[in-house]
Amino acid sequence: MIFVTVGSRYGFDRLVRAVDEMVGAGQIREEVTAQIGVGSYLPKHMHFERFIEGERFDARVRDAHRLIGHAGSGTISLAVANCKPLLVMPRRKRFHEHVNDHQVATARKFAELRHVLTADDAADLPRRFNQLRTFVPARRVAHADELADRIGAFLRSIADGPSRV
Numbered sequence: 001m002i003f004v005t006v007g008s009r010y011g012f013d014r015l016v017r018a019v020d021e022m023v024g025a026g027q028i029r030e031e032v033t034a035q036i037g038v039g040s041y042l043p044k045h046m047h048f049e050r051f052i053e054g055e056r057f058d059a060r061v062r063d064a065h066r067l068i069g070h071a072g073s074g075t076i077s078l079a080v081a082n083c084k085p086l087l088v089m090p091r092r093k094r095f096h097e098h099v100n101d102h103q104v105a106t107a108r109k110f111a112e113l114r115h116v117l118t119a120d121d122a123a124d125l126p127r128r129f130n131q132l133r134t135f136v137p138a139r140r141v142a143h144a145d146e147l148a149d150r151i152g153a154f155l156r157s158i159a160d161g162p163s164r165v
Contacts, residue, residue, distance in 0.1 A: 003032075004032060004034035035050070058078075061082055062082060087116070088117070088119070089120070
């Protein structure tokens with residue numbers, strides 16, 4: 001099963017429509033379930049729900065073979081934590097899908113780290129979906145010692161106060 005998620009705060013009709021059209025055209029032959037949020041486009045070729053809460057949402061992620069979604073940090077974090085291949089398409093300000101284009105930078109950074117695949121737009125989705133079939137996301141490696149050192153240095157700088165010249 002492929003799980004499509006777009007979050008709940010904003011609609012993302014451009015992504016939902018593109019995936020639905022791929023299912024309708026036979027480009028995706030697996031079962032697809034989508035969480036479409038507040039969008040106005042209602043899929044014709046795949047099962048959908050507007051909102052899926054808590055444990056049911058987590059179960060959909062666990063049960064899915066692959067994920068497709070927006071480039072929100074929550075969606076990406078969930079995919080990385082569950083070692084799920086994820087194809088993201090960032091929301092764009094010019095399409096009134098978000099207040100700015102921060103998801104473009106988020107998608108690029110996580111793609112650079114090999115945690116996700118990205119599609120810049122709906123036209124790119126079929127090609128990138130074909131790559132998703134064999135994509136194995138890189139596991140996240142926590143650098144707890146480095147983080148602790150950085151936090152410690154920051155706290156020391158606060159405790160020491162402004163430097164005197």
